[in-house]
Amino acid sequence: MNDMKRDNINSTKYDIPPELEGKIAITTLDKIYNWGRRSSVWPMMFGLACCAIEMICTAASRYDFARFGMEVMRPSPRQADLMLVSGTVTKKMMPNVVRLYNQMPEPKYVVAMGACASGGGPFKEGYNVVPGVDRYIPVDVYIPGCPPTPQALLHGLITLQRKIDAQSIKTVRWYRKEPIEAIPVPVLGPDILDPRQVQILKEMAQAKQSEQA
Amino acid sequence: MSDQIATSVLENKIENDLVARFPDYVSLDERKGYSGVLVRPEKLVEFATALRDELGYDYLSSVTGADYLPEGKMETVYHIFKTTGGAGLTFKAQFPRDQAAVPSLFPVFPGADLQEREVWDLLGIHFEGHPDLRRILLWEGFEGHPLRKDWREPFFEDESKPFKNRWPEGRIYRAEDKNSFANNVGYPEDFDPNSWVEDKDARLYESLKRSIRLPASEMDTDIVTVNMGPQHPSTHGVFRMVVALSGETIVSLKPVMGYLHRNHEKIAERNTFLQTMPYTDRLDYLSSMSNNFGYALAVEKLMGVKPPERAEYLRVIMAEFTRISNHLFAIGSLLNDLGAYFTPILYAIEERELILDVFEAVTGSRMMCNYFRFGGVARDLPAGMLEQMRKIAFDRLPGKIDELDLYLTNNEIIRARTEGVGVLTPEQAIAFSAAGPLLRASGVPYDVRRADPYSIYDRFDFDVVVRYHGDAYDRYLVRIEEIRQSIRIIQQALKGIPEGPVQVGKPQYQVRVPTGEAYGRVEGPKGELGFYVVANGKPNPLRYHVRAPSFINLTPYETMCVGNKIADTVAILGSIDIVLGETDR
Amino acid sequence: MDGKGIALGMWVTLKRFVGTFTDDIKWLGKRYYTVDGVAMRKSTEVRGIFTVQYPEEKLPVPEEFRYVPFLVYDEGENGEKQPRCTSCGICAKVCPPQCIWIERTVNPNTGRPVPEPKSFCIDVDICMNCGFCAEYCPFDAIKMDHDYELSVYDRHKKDIYDLTKLLKPVSYYASIRPVNYAREEAAWAKAAHKPLD
Numbered sequence: 001m002n003d004m005k006r007d008n009i010n011s012t013k014y015d016i017p018p019e020l021e022g023k024i025a026i027t028t029l030d031k032i033y034n035w036g037r038r039s040s041v042w043p044m045m046f047g048l049a050c051c052a053i054e055m056i057c058t059a060a061s062r063y064d065f066a067r068f069g070m071e072v073m074r075p076s077p078r079q080a081d082l083m084l085v086s087g088t089v090t091k092k093m094m095p096n097v098v099r100l101y102n103q104m105p106e107p108k109y110v111v112a113m114g115a116c117a118s119g120g121g122p123f124k125e126g127y128n129v130v131p132g133v134d135r136y137i138p139v140d141v142y143i144p145g146c147p148p149t150p151q152a153l154l155h156g157l158i159t160l161q162r163k164i165d166a167q168s169i170k171t172v173r174w175y176r177k178e179p180i181e182a183i184p185v186p187v188l189g190p191d192i193l194d195p196r197q198v199q200i201l202k203e204m205a206q207a208k209q210s211e212q213a
Numbered sequence: 214m215s216d217q218i219a220t221s222v223l224e225n226k227i228e229n230d231l232v233a234r235f236p237d238y239v240s241l242d243e244r245k246g247y248s249g250v251l252v253r254p255e256k257l258v259e260f261a262t263a264l265r266d267e268l269g270y271d272y273l274s275s276v277t278g279a280d281y282l283p284e285g286k287m288e289t290v291y292h293i294f295k296t297t298g299g300a301g302l303t304f305k306a307q308f309p310r311d312q313a314a315v316p317s318l319f320p321v322f323p324g325a326d327l328q329e330r331e332v333w334d335l336l337g338i339h340f341e342g343h344p345d346l347r348r349i350l351l352w353e354g355f356e357g358h359p360l361r362k363d364w365r366e367p368f369f370e371d372e373s374k375p376f377k378n379r380w381p382e383g384r385i386y387r388a389e390d391k392n393s394f395a396n397n398v399g400y401p402e403d404f405d406p407n408s409w410v411e412d413k414d415a416r417l418y419e420s421l422k423r424s425i426r427l428p429a430s431e432m433d434t435d436i437v438t439v440n441m442g443p444q445h446p447s448t449h450g451v452f453r454m455v456v457a458l459s460g461e462t463i464v465s466l467k468p469v470m471g472y473l474h475r476n477h478e479k480i481a482e483r484n485t486f487l488q489t490m491p492y493t494d495r496l497d498y499l500s501s502m503s504n505n506f507g508y509a510l511a512v513e514k515l516m517g518v519k520p521p522e523r524a525e526y527l528r529v530i531m532a533e534f535t536r537i538s539n540h541l542f543a544i545g546s547l548l549n550d551l552g553a554y555f556t557p558i559l560y561a562i563e564e565r566e567l568i569l570d571v572f573e574a575v576t577g578s579r580m581m582c583n584y585f586r587f588g589g590v591a592r593d594l595p596a597g598m599l600e601q602m603r604k605i606a607f608d609r610l611p612g613k614i615d616e617l618d619l620y621l622t623n624n625e626i627i628r629a630r631t632e633g634v635g636v637l638t639p640e641q642a643i644a645f646s647a648a649g650p651l652l653r654a655s656g657v658p659y660d661v662r663r664a665d666p667y668s669i670y671d672r673f674d675f676d677v678v679v680r681y682h683g684d685a686y687d688r689y690l691v692r693i694e695e696i697r698q699s700i701r702i703i704q705q706a707l708k709g710i711p712e713g714p715v716q717v718g719k720p721q722y723q724v725r726v727p728t729g730e731a732y733g734r735v736e737g738p739k740g741e742l743g744f745y746v747v748a749n750g751k752p753n754p755l756r757y758h759v760r761a762p763s764f765i766n767l768t769p770y771e772t773m774c775v776g777n778k779i780a781d782t783v784a785i786l787g788s789i790d791i792v793l794g795e796t797d798r
Numbered sequence: 799m800d801g802k803g804i805a806l807g808m809w810v811t812l813k814r815f816v817g818t819f820t821d822d823i824k825w826l827g828k829r830y831y832t833v834d835g836v837a838m839r840k841s842t843e844v845r846g847i848f849t850v851q852y853p854e855e856k857l858p859v860p861e862e863f864r865y866v867p868f869l870v871y872d873e874g875e876n877g878e879k880q881p882r883c884t885s886c887g888i889c890a891k892v893c894p895p896q897c898i899w900i901e902r903t904v905n906p907n908t909g910r911p912v913p914e915p916k917s918f919c920i921d922v923d924i925c926m927n928c929g930f931c932a933e934y935c936p937f938d939a940i941k942m943d944h945d946y947e948l949s950v951y952d953r954h955k956k957d958i959y960d961l962t963k964l965l966k967p968v969s970y971y972a973s974i975r976p977v978n979y980a981r982e983e984a985a986w987a988k989a990a991h992k993p994l995d
Binding site: 045046047048049050052053054056057060061062075087088090091092093096100119120122123124125126127128129130131135146147149187188189190191192193194197198200201202204205208 | 350351352354355356359366367368369370387388389393394395396397398399400401402404405406407409411412442443444445446450451471472473474475476479480483491492495498499542558559562563566579580581793794
């Protein structure tokens with residue numbers, strides 16, 4: 001309720017006569033638009049590993065994130081705004097993560113919670129681990145820690161809210177004229193194959209063939 | 214000391230008896246530090262049948278493999294126990310690396326099903342006679358068998374840690390910058406992206422079709438295949454089930470795992486023994502202290518150290534608090550899945566938060582405790598902590614558990630949804646190697662703390678909780694009652710805890726572990742958690758395997774679900790209580 | 799099946815619900831945003847509302863809490879920083895995921911090592927907060943921090959912590975871990991008074 005106060009919403013250029021203060025607020029469209037969006041971010045129920053337990057504890061009674069408007073955790077990506085990637089992303093799971101990201105409607109945000117989602121974490125050297133989910137999908141906020149305590153996660157979510165506050169309708173991605181491209185889904189071959197990197201593979205195969213020839 | 218001599222004489226007696234009984238194909242394992250018998254691979258099924266029928270060893274607990282590259286051999290290692298209790302037997306089959314094939318033990322012990330698939334997947338040992346030998350933790354097109362000693366991962370830096378390029382000339386770099394794809398990938402030399410075709414789970418669906426058991430009915434109905442996919446609100450993590458339905462009745466079900474396979478065993482082969490301790494926290498991430506306990510027991514068996522008294526009491530107290538915290542979460546999430554959206558889990562998490570406060574104050578972290586060391590625990594309790602633990606165990610928890618019991622156990626909706634659902638008979642439970650509350654709710658009173666006591670559990674007075682119907686409701690009841698028994702143990706331990714040191718000797722980061730193998734097991738909250746460690750004198754282990762109860766408890770999952778409705782899969786999975794970190798390691 | 803079980807369950811829930819209001823009244827409005835209120839909600843006698851309202855009320859972390867590591871420096875007379883680290887490399891060797899990179903300074907004239915780190919980097923995206931580096935450092939130079947408010951927008955620039963970000967004064971360390979600090983100071987003092995063999 002703090003940010004409903006007049007001072008945050010009112011832009012300071014206009015004076016409101018005293019008898020109308022509290023009944024009228026003069027603000028910019030951006031502020032109202034962002035205030036509405038940041039106060040009701042709906043996370044997707046997407047827990048992968050240990051960080052998911054800390055996410056559940058953040059949703060539970062002690063560190064309630066319903067106070068931030070986020071208690072509606074939707075399992076369906078079509079109804080969610082925020083993908084909280086909590087836990088290690090493995091190669092076997094990566095195609096599903098990208099597919100879910102593509103299915104989320106705009107505006108959408110991604111928060112990489114924990115060391116594993118940010119940069120592979122302690123399991124980075126493994127053969128089945130993707131070193132950070134930002135190899136495939138764009139991430140807005142990174143929260144380090146293994147696992148981040150619920151208070152650290154809440155701090156990360158507040159950081160995301162601040163990022164949303166700084167956006168402007170004129171420059172957001174989803175109101176531009178060009179269509180937004182879906183991220184190509186990686187394929188599981190002898191190792192995970194990112195379709196955006198097939199070109200490099202072909203060049204390498206070509207170079208090897210010409211070397212052997 | 215005399216106990217140790219007595220048990221080793223007894224074990225040798227069992228093994229000598231076996232050698233005397235089957236002289237042509239059983240011999241003692243003579244390697245230094247090793248125990249058990251070696252069996253010729255072609256007689257494995259005969260030997261296993263004899264063990265089960267004539268000698269009473271009916272519970273095959275663990276099936277794993279090991280790769281001995283310098284000798285050019287591989288072996289499969291089996292740990293088998295009696296449900297009446299006791300130390301059990303280890304037997305192995307050895308064969309050359311380039312002809313890695315053994316007969317499957319599936320006809321004798323169905324519980325070997327998923328474990329043999331894992332050995333095939335990670336080590337490349339072929340099991341003849343296995344009905345459905347597919348990869349389980351990795352996907353079908355994957356190149357190579359990762360746990361083999363000559364297989365290198367894309368981010369490979371050094372054979373073992375510590376890596377030489379971190380100090381003294383440690384110029385920081387990101388591992389992905391050294392890979393041409395800026396990612397943790399590597400492709401075989403002859404890979405051609407133009408001509409390669411994607412697999413799309415063909416073998417999985419084929420195996421699903423083959424195992425369809427249709428109910429007798431006059432109508433000719435269609436079979437619908439439903440993927441309850443890795444992202445699902447009630448699958449306890451990234452677990453996938455492929456279900457074949459006739460109407461709403463399940464006719465076949467195949468679990469698919471590996472979406473959280475984090476290469477724990479390969480990483481542990483590169484780590485030194487102490488460095489693996491924080492990684493064990495992340496196996497069953499809801500109960501990190503009991504994972505630490507199992508691993509510390511296994512390595513202490515190899516080293517031959519025994520922790521001081523105060524450390525033993527602290528270990529038991531922490532392990533039992535972990536059990537309570539895990540069961541609270543399990544009950545809460547079972548009810549969450551049944552539809553009592555969020556109220557029971559909120560009440561359960563409130564109590565769990567108080568226990569996590571204790572963990573945070575003692576060890577430094579709520580969940581990844583990293584508290585046990587070889588020869589004791591890491592540090593002593595801070596001031597005032599004993600008092601806080603007493604308040605929780607004596608004043609708060611008993612009343613709160615009674616309140617939970619009062620408001621959930623007789624609830625008509627819970628009873629209607631879980632009574633008679635997912636029934637597992639005692640014979641099936643033993644044959645499928647089920648463990649923990651799953652086994653005890655089916656009427657088999659097997660609890661490692663009583664059957665093969667470790668640490669100081671033989672000093673405490675507690676009951677092994679058993680129920681006899683084997684359905685989901687009984688598993689829920691077993692868990693509530695186990696919380697009460699754990700509170701009883703904690704109360705006794707808090708009354709009797711002595712003063713003293715908490716670690717044997719000075720804290721050392723380079724532990725000297727003699728050559729040998731050890732299997733250390735504890736009764737984790739989900740079942741028997743075992744660690745099989747093989748050391749060869751180097752600072753890092755030669756082979757390290759985790760006997761994960763959640764993984765093996767999924768073996769009877771198909772049998773429990775067939776014949777029930779699709780909505781019951783959720784209730785049954787919630788009552789088995791799996792954690793994906795442990796299932797997939 | 800007469801509904802008695804459901805009625806009992808609802809009775810328990812109703813009791814807890816009403817209890818939250820009566821508990822608020824008992825505290826006469828001082829239950830929230832006060833130190834006593836937060837302390838009560840962390841104790842084992844908590845009744846009523848259990849929520850700790852971050853960021854206005856932060857639950858204090860216990861002394862042993864470990865998040866990312868930091869390096870300790872002693873403050874010299876002119877305010878100069880004297881890091882305790884001698885770049886012995888034990889923390890880099892004992893770190894399980896190997897996330898510490900240390901470059902030891904070499905005296906350019908003699909070519910022999912100098913006990914100071916030329917560069918010391920920790921990759922926070924790999925660190926698993928296990929605390930081994932702090933546990934096995936023989937010089938009490940690296941310790942685990944309590945600061946958990948570390949979220950960033952761009953990890954490639956911000957998530958590798960080098961000496962500038964890691965060095966913190968010993969007064970900070972004493973303020974977050976008083977019991978450990980007192981014990982270590984006593985041990986150093988005792989060792990300093992020991993006669994040389």
